[in-house]
Amino acid sequence: MFSNRMFNILVPIISVFLGLVAGAIIMLGFGYNPIRGYIALIDGAFGNAYFTGETIRRVTPYILTGLAVAFAFRAGLFNIGAEGQVIVGWLAAVWVGSSMEAPMIIHLPLAILAAAVAGGLWGFVPGILKAKLGVHEVIITIMMNYIALFLTNHLIRNVLTETKDTTDRVLESASLASNWIMExxxxxxxxxxxxxxxxxxxxxxFLLEKTTTGYELRSVGYNRHASEYAGMKVGKNIVLAMVISGGFAGLAGAMEGLGTFGYMPTxxxxxxxxxxxIAVALLGGNAAFGTVIAAFLFGVLKEGSLNMPTEAGVPSELVEIVIALIIFFVASSYIIRWALLSLKKEGK
Incomplete structure (x- = not known):
């Protein structure tokens, strides 16, 4: 029998392989050369120093939003609101980064902390509603995505600027950019x-696997009623999980505001x-290091796909189909498990 750990490793690998094969079949069906398409994708991700830098840059926020969704999953919660938490975190980081002056050792950490706090507060609302009133977090987080989008647009146009569509640029003391890395x-x-x-x-x-708090969060995720019977404060852990999840997503916003762009547009x-x-967390098995690897794959696919139309004549939208197929195979993991067990039985 395959152990659960081995199964959790094999399913994402097989899902990626099947997704790439299915994508190749689709390319063939539409008259494109899949070999040229995938070579163009790899070249677009790692073909030169610029492409490599852009690929790694794109991976960074994916890691953090993947961690946000995965953390909530581990506590038995489905955080669809990472998008809104990214947006409010982005605005908070840029606001602090552009509106005050301080030495970098103070200014940069403060701007990053502001993003985490903003994202955490945005996660607190669905968390408290879930814990106190039993309102499903999926509904609230979806609604709060739209609130975040339109509220930040309003603040940029009418509070932070005078009818402009972008904020001021963050000061150098609050910037994650580096001239050395750029060169x-x-x-x-x-x-x-x-x-x-x-x-x-x-x-x-470390938090989930090595601390008492993490044990309680995972226990609530496995069985809420049993955890409550064991004396754990389920409501408190629900709120805490959503706040921490939102904090991770807020940090992803800070990466865009303080690093990639240096400002926030509407x-x-x-x-x-x-x-x-969400897709990164699913592919990474809701584990911290699995999420990092999945984010790297997504960064490669997203950045590399930009090179496919020009170098191979393959529409970049086909990569979205490949990603969707990978997630489909992950979601259908029971089929992969059945196939692996059947192969093992035949091999005896």
């Missing part, structure tokens, strides 16, 4: 945020960073 990556937008994202993954792993639609985090 070695041919002036890509890669920044120091990757280190923050990796540190967040370590923090999530958005006519969602950034999709938070929504993509």
């Amino acid at each position: 070695i990556t041919s002036f890509s937008r890669l920044h120091w945020g990757l280190l923050i994202a990796l540190a967040a993954a370590v923090i999530m792993w 958005h006519s639609s969602f950034t999709n960073i938070g929504f993509d985090g």
